[in-house]
Amino acid sequence: MTPETLQREFDVIVIGAGAVGENVADRVVQGGLTAVLVEAELVGGECSYWACIPSKALLRPGTALHGAQSVPGAAEAVTLTLDAAAVLKRRDYFTANWQDDSQVKWLEGAGIELVRGHGWITEPRTVEVAGLDGNTYELKARHAVVLATGSTPTIPPIDGLADLQVWGTREATSTKDVPERLAVIGGGVAGSELAQAFARLGSDVTLVARSGLLGTFPAEASKLVVAGLRADGVAVRLNTSTESVRENDDGTFTLTLKDQTPDGRTTVTADKVLVSTGRHPALEGLGLESLGFEAQDGQPLKLTTDSTGLVQGLPDEEGQDPWLYAVGDAAGRNFFTHQGKYEARATGDAIAARAKGELSGAPAAWSRYAQTANQHAVPNVVFTDPELAAVGRSVERAKRDGYNVSSVELPIQVSGSSLHSEHYEGWAQLVVDEDRRVLLGATFAGPDVGELLHAATIAVVGEVPLERLWHAVPSFPTVSEVWLRLLEKYGL
Numbered sequence: 124m125t126p127e128t129l130q131r132e133f134d135v136i137v138i139g140a141g142a143v144g145e146n147v148a149d150r151v152v153q154g155g156l157t158a159v160l161v162e163a164e165l166v167g168g169e170c171s172y173w174a175c176i177p178s179k180a181l182l183r184p185g186t187a188l189h190g191a192q193s194v195p196g197a198a199e200a201v202t203l204t205l206d207a208a209a210v211l212k213r214r215d216y217f218t219a220n221w222q223d224d225s226q227v228k229w230l231e232g233a234g235i236e237l238v239r240g241h242g243w244i245t246e247p248r249t250v251e252v253a254g255l256d257g258n259t260y261e262l263k264a265r266h267a268v269v270l271a272t273g274s275t276p277t278i279p280p281i282d283g284l285a286d287l288q289v290w291g292t293r294e295a296t297s298t299k300d301v302p303e304r305l306a307v308i309g310g311g312v313a314g315s316e317l318a319q320a321f322a323r324l325g326s327d328v329t330l331v332a333r334s335g336l337l338g339t340f341p342a343e344a345s346k347l348v349v350a351g352l353r354a355d356g357v358a359v360r361l362n363t364s365t366e367s368v369r370e371n372d373d374g375t376f377t378l379t380l381k382d383q384t385p386d387g388r389t390t391v392t393a394d395k396v397l398v399s400t401g402r403h404p405a406l407e408g409l410g411l412e413s414l415g416f417e418a419q420d421g422q423p424l425k426l427t428t429d430s431t432g433l434v435q436g437l438p439d440e441e442g443q444d445p446w447l448y449a450v451g452d453a454a455g456r457n458f459f460t461h462q463g464k465y466e467a468r469a470t471g472d473a474i475a476a477r478a479k480g481e482l483s484g485a486p487a488a489w490s491r492y493a494q495t496a497n498q499h500a501v502p503n504v505v506f507t508d509p510e511l512a513a514v515g516r517s518v519e520r521a522k523r524d525g526y527n528v529s530s531v532e533l534p535i536q537v538s539g540s541s542l543h544s545e546h547y548e549g550w551a552q553l554v555v556d557e558d559r560r561v562l563l564g565a566t567f568a569g570p571d572v573g574e575l576l577h578a579a580t581i582a583v584v585g586e587v588p589l590e591r592l593w594h595a596v597p598s599f600p601t602v603s604e605v606w607l608r609l610l611e612k613y614g615l
């Protein structure tokens with residue numbers, strides 16, 4: 124077939140059909156507009172095939188097994204270790220074997236068009252797509268173009284690394300085999316979760332963190348995860364930088380680590396090396412330079428968006444609505460699926476409202492068009508065992524933002540936690556705005572605390588006065604009773 128150039132017009136063009144792009148398109152169509160999604164790989168994006176879903180599928184069996192092993196009576200019934208092949212098979216099920224048919228079907232049902240290929244902006248409201256079918260598509264947007272292109276791994280400048288075929292999180296989450304020895308560089312969320320997943324699947328894991336583990340959490344919380352990883356046999360090397368990585372003749376890798384040993388250096392040999400040292404917005408090759416956006420100081424390009432996701436820095440056009448938006452990882456504010464989808468809902472609704480003349484200028488905070496929670500209440504859970512869960516401001520962040528802050532902390536020791544498992548260890552913290560006596564943030568660490576988080580998110584978003592929160596009685600005997608203990612310790 125001779126390749127063709129096809130011209131199409133839509134109300135809204137969304138580049139990137141990850142969870143975030145899908146949600147923008149859905150809201151736009153629900154708002155009465157037409158939308159096309161442009162996707163270069165799989166509809167569903169990183170989260171469905173290489174990130175949240177497969178990583179949680181790899182973690183959950185180990186957490187379930189450890190849960191049973193931690194309860195006398197059940198522990199006696201557990202006589203074997205994880206069946207790695209069965210875990211990988213279940214992971215394959217959750218990623219639909221890296222086929223996106225069901226997501227495509229969903230798009231069809233939702234009335235969203237799909238063009239498969241790599242897209243980039245050629246001029247305002249115009250996107251060209253090098254179609255995977257060999258055709259070129261020239262797409263025009265009557266109202267908006269949305270960048271929902273996700274993020275790409277940031278590769279650290281470690282000697283030797285650039286030349287080697289090491290694992291990123293994609294290779295780790297989609298692996299068909301469990302390596303005998305795995306070295307993980309990066310002590311953030313992905314590194315901690317995947318180190319534990321592979322340790323429990325049978326790998327001999329070394330996790331190298333240049334400072335503390337999970338450094339964005341309070342130290343009392345993250346140290347419980349360090350203990351959990353070490354209990355699973357992970358060699359957690361804190362305050363250790365990776366000087367070089369080399370491939371050996373037998374295909375294994377040797378890392379030279381700079382640490383506090385008398386020699387100042389040690390080496391670790393592994394069959395696979397996972398690099399999980401953060402991500403940055405995927406904004407390259409999108410034609411943004413033609414609009415005047417340039418990367419600064421050798422750093423990856425970053426955009427600034429307003430509360431509706433509108434990209435800042437483009438000239439106003441007389442009589443025209445603004446047209447360029449960025450959401451989810453591409454917007455570079457939060458790298459979480461749930462928060463990206465929240466942004467997508469607000470952005471999709473704002474685009475539809477602007478198109479219908481129902482919204483002009485900036486929307487009111489907390490209206491359906493504004494991503495106000497981004498400033499106050501971003502929840503996140505680290506799915507290690509024990510888990511970490513946090514929402515809102517930390518004490519340090521609240522102080523920096525000028526709040527009159529106090530905090531209250533406790534080990535989680537309630538009837539619910541004793542019943543949950545033998546030797547339950549947990550920690551909880553509330554961050555309080557003393558002027559308004561409302562919560563600014565909360566952190567929980569411990570087995571299964573992820574499910575405690577939404578109560579805290581509601582309290583922060585609702586700005587529930589502590590005196591009223593006191594009347595939210597946690598059921599007995601749940602781990603949630605830690606809320607009562609925290610409020611009592613606070614003085615209520």
Ligand SMILES: Cc1cc2nc3c(=O)[nH]c(=O)nc-3n(C[C@H](O)[C@H](O)[C@H](O)COP(=O)(O)OP(=O)(O)OC[C@H]3O[C@@H](n4cnc5c(N)ncnc54)[C@H](O)[C@@H]3O)c2cc1C
Nearest residue numbers: 139141143163168169174175242272273451452458459460
């Ligand atoms: C290992 C790992 C585990 C994670 N676990 C969690 C978790 O448990 N919970 C959580 O909330 N978050 C988690 N995250 C973060 C989460 O995966 C991301 O925040 C989320 O995927 C972002 O969604 P998105 O739609 O913005 O981007 P993506 O899912 O990356 O989708 C972007 C899409 O755009 C496409 N694209 C990019 N450029 C173009 C182009 N020029 N033309 C056409 N298509 C293009 C890509 O192919 C991709 O499909 C995890 C991340 C990692 C790495």
Ligand SMILES: NC(=O)c1ccc[n+]([C@@H]2O[C@H](COP(=O)([O-])OP(=O)(O)OC[C@H]3O[C@@H](n4cnc5c(N)ncnc54)[C@H](O)[C@@H]3O)[C@@H](O)[C@H]2O)c1
Nearest residue numbers: 279309310311312313314333399400401402458504505506
């Ligand atoms: N459960 C979840 O919600 C979940 C799970 C995994 C990933 N994610 C998201 O995916 C994103 C990427 O995850 P991630 O763990 O790669 O990022 P991250 O930002 O959580 O952690 C990156 C880690 O790498 C370290 N690092 C950076 N440069 C380094 C260098 N040169 N040498 C050694 N260490 C270095 C940082 O200090 C940090 O500890 C995160 O922002 C997170 O939001 C979320």
